[in-house]
Amino acid sequence: MKFITSNFVRCAVKSCDGTEGSFPLNFQDCKLQLEEQEFNEEFIISMLERLDWSALVKVASQLGNNAIPPQKPSLDDINEVLLKDLHSLLLETQIIEGKMICDNCQHVYYIKDGIASFLLPPHLAK
């Protein structure tokens, strides 16, 4: 699972829909791996508009990265250093193993062999 995906997913349980704790998920006990990717400025910039910035800051901090500015930088004052940091965090950081916990219902999702699973047990599936 690439770090960027953590910004796209919430708890899959229907009754958690829209609750504060269901997004972002709380990432715990994660094993990370860095996979080098070619830096592409245009690509990162096009990704920015898709990101939920506060969720990004929160999950980054859960994974031990506190270097992300708390406010989303505007396109004017974004610099190459930050873009490279984002590149490294969003696209090069892979979560190989770990837990994603919904702070609303406390359900635990696992990342196994680099793949995040959102399958639900019968009592939580609709």
Add this chain to the structure above:
Amino acid sequence: MKDYIIFLAQSHPQFRKAELESLADLYNIKADFSQHNKEHPFLVVQLENDEEAYNLIDRAILSRGIYELWGHGVTIDELHENVQKNMGKYIDKYIEDTTFKFENLTFQGGKKSREEQIKMYERFAYLAFKGKIKMKNPDEVFTILENYSLGKDLFPLEHPNHLWFGRQINISARSRGVVEKYDIKKRPYFGTTSFDAELSLLTGNIGQVKKNELIYDPFVGTGSFLVTAAEFGGITIGSDIEFLTLKGKGPKRRLKDNFDYYKKPLQFTDVLCMDFTNNAFRNNLKFGSIICDPPYGVREGVKVCGTTDDKLGRENIVIDGELAYLRRDYIQPKKTYSLDLLLDDLLEFSSERLDIGSRLCFWMPVANDEDIPTLIPQHKDFELIYELVQDFHKWSRRLLVYVKRGEGFNGVTVKSDDREGTNNFRDRYFHKFSEKSKVVK
């Protein structure tokens, strides 16, 4: 407006017009393709300028190339007469120092000898180009297109029944070899259900995959649609209920490796293991296109999370002091689900996640003896713009293409409850589409 001629591929001709219209729409090109004929591999269209012509064909899969049309005729003499009449309009800028070459492309024609070709090209001497002939990367390519009919012996007749002459504007992705490039067997990871390269590329065009937009395949499998969507610049993401499919066949043999193989690693975002009907993508995440081949399940039926037995209390089972369903090794049971309901869910989900004007495209199989129109799902926010059929004798699969419309569109809703028939394709398939296996609600 100028005349251009498109040399079409004689492959899946029933999908060609939809592809051209979709690409025209993608690049805001106004063009009339009503003269398109499935039997005929040449199509004349009027376009504003060369740029439009270039864009229209650049990523096409079912076209070969596009040419500024200088003249045509049913015989070679008539062609020359016509070119000489029209050449004044086009020729000035090519006379001086433009390097050029001639080429001859035919539909169903036999191979000409080098002498025959040269003889054919020399008859155009009246164009009086002063630039040099250059066989490799010339500034301009001038093309003689010929259409041949076959005789009773199935060999081409001696003379073509129509000829066109024009200046090449662009050749298509197909002519540049993209279909072979994405041949399933060349990929590090593929499976028995991988979708054929030509049709997945085509689906990307009809689905209007756009550069740097997020493309979602909710039934990603081995990722055929995503790999080909990346060719068109899409940023791709997929999900599937089968963990093992996503895990791949071992190191360096999973979907991600296909993107590395095609040197498009950035275009691959992720694949997630997910039951589509219990979707984990946050509500405000929008997609540029949703394209898929839902698991109608000849090999496997449609599955979602859950059980059919009614044993209660399983959620209370504890193993080693931990609730079983919260453990890493817990395996979520799956139950079968109907294709019809899944398609309802797909339309509903897409209506929430696509912007106005964006497309949902998916393939749907159906037995040909069913009352097919009654099986096609519809949603009030979507306009069904194409229903393209690929026929396999007793059954067919359809590429259904929907465009998300805005408020006030108020289209028809045809949910599974409203549909008269049931698309139990899987049962019908296993009963060889017998009359008895047909279900009436």
